Amino acid sequence: MPADSPTPTQRPSDPDYPGARVDAEAGARVGAEAGAAVHGEAGAAAGAEQWPGVSYVMPVLNEETDLEEAVNAVLTQDYPGQTELVLSLGPSTDGTDVIAARLAAADSRLRLVHNPEANISKGLNLALRATVHPIIVRVDAHATLSDGYTRAAVRTLHRTGAANVGGVMSAHGKGAVQRAIAVGYNSRMGLGGAAYHGHGEAGPAESAYLGVFRREPLFAVGLFDEGIARGEDWELNLRLREAGHLVYFDPDLTVTYWPRASWGALARQFHATGVWRGELVRRHGASNSLRFFAPPALVLLITVAIIVAVLQATGVLHGWLGLVGSLAYAPLGLYLALLLGTAVSAKNAGGLAARVLVPGVLATMHVAWGTGFLRGVVTGGEGTVDTSRVRIEDPAAG
Secondary structure, X not given: OOOOOOOOOOOOOOOOOHHHHHHHHHHHHHHHHHHHHHHHHHHHOOHHHOOOOEEEEEEEOOOXXXXXXHHHHHXXXXXXXXXXXXXXXXXXXXXXXXXXXXXXXXXXXEEEEEOOOOOHHHHHHHHHHOOOOOEEEEOOOOEEEOOOHHHHHHHHHHHHOOOEEEEEEEEOOOOHHHHHHHHHHHOHHHHOOOHHHOOOOOEEOOOOEEEXXXXXXXXXXXXXXXXXXXXXXXXXXXXXXHOOOOEEEEEEEEEEEOOOOOHHHHHHHHHHHHHHHHHHHHHHHHHOOHHHHHHHHHXXXXXXXXXXXXXHHOOOOOHHHXXXXXXXXXHHHHHHHHHHHHHHHOOOOOOHHHHOOHHHHHHHHHHHHHHHHHHHHHHOOOOOOOOOOOOOOOOOOO
16 A cells, blocks of 8 residues: 555545645645745745646637636636636537637637547646646636635645645526526535535535646646546546545635526436446446435336336226335425425525426436436446537527
């Protein structure tokens, strides 16, 4: 066992295991070296206030609606150190590349690389290999960094010694459907209560939304797995933790996320994500959280209830046997009550029009994800891609 590997009684996410101490020492060293360069010897002594160069990486595919806002949110970050933004341009079919070229011509900090495939992991790796700075910040074209995000994230990296730091994915919408979908993202009922959906306290984490990385451990574990089309961030963070590094959640970091804006796009996205989670279960088994098994369990319960209903309607199940069979409906009744309760209690739904759509949105998320998961467990994820952003959507529609 390597010297910095956790003992059997220590979890890779435990800040007291040896690997975390190595991370802390490395983080402090990066901060001190950067401080000496930027602020002189006095700056080197103030580890939390050091500002190493930051490279942002953004994979882009059919993002003409949100690209300029996302890029501006990066380039206007209040960060004292040097910065660059590398856009990895996939095979877009809208005006994304034209917008990207215009933005790059206007700001020398923005550089473009071309990704010939609609493969987010490959696009990220192409961008990562083109970067030069010791801190890497992943951003998305359908997400907007909050003011001060980079400065706060670098401070957290230095303070904790983590290899990767992430914050809260705060979903927002511009129309009734997208606002309802945003409620699903932000709700414990929607995506299982993961910390980065705003349901956790600061501390070691299983994964991180987007991520602010130290360059050395990121490259040491081999970057993103290009054979994984969805869930690539979770798998990368798993490898970081298994290598003895700390992944850390900081709820003070916030990113505004603009989800899909139509039912069809939502269903396609969640089905593809479910397929790849099934593939990750095939690969990593018990490393997957139990919450990932809730949607496929729901799909199986629905299937059982449909079979019981058909048997009752045809008279195959009748009398006491039919009454016993009716117990199959009880879990679905509870599920429906939870959906309605979420819609009623949802914060920032933005009006009745969005609120009444929330139960349907949640059911779409769960059933699409669950059926995809079952497919992925049986057949694997190879060949499955997320086509939900292939067709351009108007976020104001719906």
